[in-house]
Amino acid sequence: MKTLFLDAPYNGTIELAAETLAYLKKKKYKTVGLYASVQFVNNLEKVKEQLQKNNITAITSHADRTHVQGQLLGCDNYHNSLNLSKDENKKIDCYLYIGDGKFHPLALVYSQKDSDAVKEIVCNDPIQKKMSLMGMADIKGILKKYKGSLVRFLSADTIGIIITIKPGQEQFRPALALENQFPDKKFYYFIDNVVSFDQLENFNFIEVWVNTACPRVGFDDQEKFVKGVINLNDALHAGEILGKDSMMNNLQ
Amino acid sequence: MALYKPEVEKAVAEIAAQKAKLVCIQLPDGMKPYAKDIADEIEDKTSAKVLIWLGSNFGACDIPLGLNRMGVDLLISWGHNRFHKKEGW
Numbered sequence: 001m002k003t004l005f006l007d008a009p010y011n012g013t014i015e016l017a018a019e020t021l022a023y024l025k026k027k028k029y030k031t032v033g034l035y036a037s038v039q040f041v042n043n044l045e046k047v048k049e050q051l052q053k054n055n056i057t058a059i060t061s062h063a064d065r066t067h068v069q070g071q072l073l074g075c076d077n078y079h080n081s082l083n084l085s086k087d088e089n090k091k092i093d094c095y096l097y098i099g100d101g102k103f104h105p106l107a108l109v110y111s112q113k114d115s116d117a118v119k120e121i122v123c124n125d126p127i128q129k130k131m132s133l134m135g136m137a138d139i140k141g142i143l144k145k146y147k148g149s150l151v152r153f154l155s156a157d158t159i160g161i162i163i164t165i166k167p168g169q170e171q172f173r174p175a176l177a178l179e180n181q182f183p184d185k186k187f188y189y190f191i192d193n194v195v196s197f198d199q200l201e202n203f204n205f206i207e208v209w210v211n212t213a214c215p216r217v218g219f220d221d222q223e224k225f226v227k228g229v230i231n232l233n234d235a236l237h238a239g240e241i242l243g244k245d246s247m248m249n250n251l252q
Numbered sequence: 253m254a255l256y257k258p259e260v261e262k263a264v265a266e267i268a269a270q271k272a273k274l275v276c277i278q279l280p281d282g283m284k285p286y287a288k289d290i291a292d293e294i295e296d297k298t299s300a301k302v303l304i305w306l307g308s309n310f311g312a313c314d315i316p317l318g319l320n321r322m323g324v325d326l327l328i329s330w331g332h333n334r335f336h337k338k339e340g341w
């Protein structure tokens with residue numbers, strides 16, 4: 001069976017709102033990391049022109065799981081997802097996201113949870129013609145719980161690993177690495193089509209969950225896991241992450 | 253459907269090229285109210301029967317399983333482009 005993907009591109013003009021440009025200038029941002037969701041990413045010429053006219057340099061990249069340059073997915077939320085060089089990363093004063101909603105730009109916030117400093121995310125919504133800002137404050141509550149789940153994971157003996165079977169999501173083999181990393185823990189593997197949150201509490205012997213499906217489940221759905229959940233990549237480096245001088249560990 | 257272009261003509265062309273008889277359409281939540289318009293247009297312009305995926309469409313990583321067993325010839329998924337899975341996160 002063949003699959004045809006259709007982007008459903010935005011029908012209107014994609015440009016920066018006056019308040020977005022005014023804010024970038026007020027903050028004296030000289031270089032922005034420019035990203036957009038798929039509905040907007042193929043039509044950013046006007047945005048680039050506006051930035052150029054205002055002497056703002058746009059740096060972009062081909063993020064890990066995306067199909068085109070400059071595209072941002074919600075799952076590109078790891079510290080190195082954007083594939084920016086060290087030099088590019090240093091030059092970027094803030095991220096500029098073009099699109100609507102919070103799901104995609106929040107990936108840029110999550111990706112900085114283990115950094116010692118955070119770059120602001122300036123969101124420009126071409127539909128509402130409005131700007132909004134995003135930063136660590138938007139995920140503070142989630143990260144506090146997430147850190148608690150990381151601590152619980154390190155001390156727990158019985159761990160439930162959640163694997164979803166859709167080919168784009170399934171990460172069974174990589175999850176097995178946890179057994180080598182933590183030989184004293186007992187891991188049970190739970191398989192599902194989508195994560196059935198209402199079933200979790202039936203398996204009451206599990207002390208904490210490790211999510212291997214969409215990494216955003218580990219963050220955005222933290223509330224639905226009474227026992228707590230962490231993502232596989234963080235489980236593999238839990239001790240190191242908790243020992244860092246980072247945004248997550250320094251939350252007040 | 254004023255905000256986004258559904259480009260149903262591309263779906264119709266692909267159905268013709270594939271000579272698909274049974275197609276499944278998968279829409280993100282924001283486009284689900286337009287499933288009727290899209291299904292009607294496809295059935296008007298092709299001889300294919302349309303199945304509308306009821307469930308989630310979180311991204312191109314979230315493709316329905318088991319459609320082959322029902323004899324679906326083509327899945328058309330809106331709102332996403334190709335997903336490049338990274339083994340091992």
